Amino acid sequence: MTGGELPVLEVRDLTVSFGALTAVCGMCFSAERGKITSIIGPNGAGKSTLFNLVSGGIRPSAGTVLFEGADVTGWAPYKLIRAGISRSFQITNLFFELPVYENLRLAAQALESSTKSLLPVRCSARARERVDELIEQFDLGEKVHELAGYLSHGEQRRLEIAVVLACRPRLLLLDEPTQGMSHSDTQEIGKVIRKLSGDLSILLIEHDIDLVMDLSDHVVVMHQGAKLAEGTPPEVKGNPLVQSAYLGLSVHAGN
Numbered sequence: 001m002t003g004g005e006l007p008v009l010e011v012r013d014l015t016v017s018f019g020a021l022t023a024v025c026g027m028c029f030s031a032e033r034g035k036i037t038s039i040i041g042p043n044g045a046g047k048s049t050l051f052n053l054v055s056g057g058i059r060p061s062a063g064t065v066l067f068e069g070a071d072v073t074g075w076a077p078y079k080l081i082r083a084g085i086s087r088s089f090q091i092t093n094l095f096f097e098l099p100v101y102e103n104l105r106l107a108a109q110a111l112e113s114s115t116k117s118l119l120p121v122r123c124s125a126r127a128r129e130r131v132d133e134l135i136e137q138f139d140l141g142e143k144v145h146e147l148a149g150y151l152s153h154g155e156q157r158r159l160e161i162a163v164v165l166a167c168r169p170r171l172l173l174l175d176e177p178t179q180g181m182s183h184s185d186t187q188e189i190g191k192v193i194r195k196l197s198g199d200l201s202i203l204l205i206e207h208d209i210d211l212v213m214d215l216s217d218h219v220v221v222m223h224q225g226a227k228l229a230e231g232t233p234p235e236v237k238g239n240p241l242v243q244s245a246y247l248g249l250s251v252h253a254g255n
Helices: 049-057 078-081 102-109 124-135 154-164 183-196 209-215 233-237 240-245 247-252
Strands: 009-018 022-032 037-040 062-067 085-087 171-175 201-205 218-223 226-231
Touching: 009 049, 022 049, 022 218, 022 226, 037 049, 037 209, 049 085, 049 171, 049 201, 078 085, 085 154, 102 124, 102 154, 102 233, 124 154, 154 183, 183 201, 183 209, 209 233, 218 233, 218 240, 226 233, 226 240
Parallel strands: 037 201, 037 218, 085 171, 171 201
Antiparallel strands: 009 022, 009 062, 218 226
16 A cells, blocks of 8 residues: 555455354455455355455454445445445346346436435436446447347346446455356456456456456465465465465466
């Protein structure tokens, strides 16, 4: 951090156990404001469980989550969204039977005050303005009236990112945004993520190591529920512990 600025997110000794299984154990890291922080590790390392702890899907057994300096540990997801944290999921989470425009409008409705919740849609000026912004930002103009279920997989992922941005979060959690994508779609989503950083802080889980190393400002490596290493992409690539525990990393991203 520069100038003593607080990190947007701090995770301190975060732990959760399910019976005898400790899924996340003593995780500690910080995410810098306006940067891309990536969480990587083998399948079963605890990455998605960590996301669930940060985003309110699971209450931790121990530890603390600080967002912009405030303790938000165990807050419900709806409270975290209002506070400025939004997330996507591994499985595309859209209303497939509704048009692109309605998916965005429903998400943007959260921007309206509670006093307008029972008024006709035409009265939701802030929501409609936000939808128009997102349509332009994500180049969805030709798709606004198309059902979300008819979009390509890459287009659905792009729409999902737009949906989670509808309420103007300051921290965006992206869980495997390129899962199941072709190489060209992966590259396109990478461009979208890169453009978002700066004004927005991003916490990313991603299996495509080339993409992670290209996009990230900071990388945290998980192994068996705990932090194995962290640092800049070059530092992580050159870490012997990471190369030993996460064999695909040194081979796939070693050049």
